[in-house]
Amino acid sequence: MNKKMKNIIAALMLTLWGGTAQASLIFDFSFTNSVNNGGGIVTGEILGLLDNATGSATSVRVLSNSSGFGIGEYIGSPGLNVFTVFAGELISFDFVSFGINNLPPAVTDSTLKLTFNSDNILGIAGLANFDNRVGLADFRQTGFSVVQRSVPEPGMFILLSFGIAGLLFSRLKFQKA
Structure with missing residues (x-):
């Protein structure tokens, strides 16, 4: 030759x-926050998930909140940062980040909770202006949505x-x- x-x-x-x-996936999310948490329309992104896998997100970020608090990156607790992706869809997740457990530059004064289990269509979301607790609202009340963003x-x-x-x-x- x-x-x-x-x-x-x-x-x-x-x-x-x-x-x-295998490219990591990015998912955008949005929900209407509970009045008990301070209200607001919350948008954000979930980064670093692999397709057809269960694992932790490398980053969960709140990009905007019409109530003005909780914007920034959240670090999930090891056992409570679990996302399952199948065929490009986020089918279940359990994520909580208490600000009291974070170090800057992560958000330290707010708490973010996102939970969804497709088996029983149970889902809750909440962003609270407290570093150690969050009120939760059913997805049906929050208008929660999550979609994959295409990234080359x-x-x-x-x-x-x-x-x-x-x-x-x-x-x-x-x-x-």
Whole structure:
């Protein structure tokens, strides 16, 4: 096998290897907060979940709250940061973050709780302006929604670029010879 063929095969293998990386998913959420918690329309994002897996989110962030409190990143307790994703859908989750347990830059003065079990369609959500408790409201009352946001996997594009560059380089080198 000549050197040109070896370069082409190596570039294709690198490209194919890059396409097999599993991208982490991002989910956007929103809900109407309970009046007992201070009210407000809350929006946020859940980052770092893998498809067809159960595990912890790398980050849960409140991006906005019309009542003006609790905006920032939340760190879940180890046993209470469990999300299950199947076929690109978030099918169950249990997340709670008490601000009293967090260190800056995470939110330290508010508490966020998100729980949903698709088996019995039970779900609760709440964001409280307290560091150690939260009032909960049924999803049917909060209008809770969660949707996956499409995010391209940057690593795949980088590897694809290297593969194409390798092909072009080997072609230029071959033409000069």
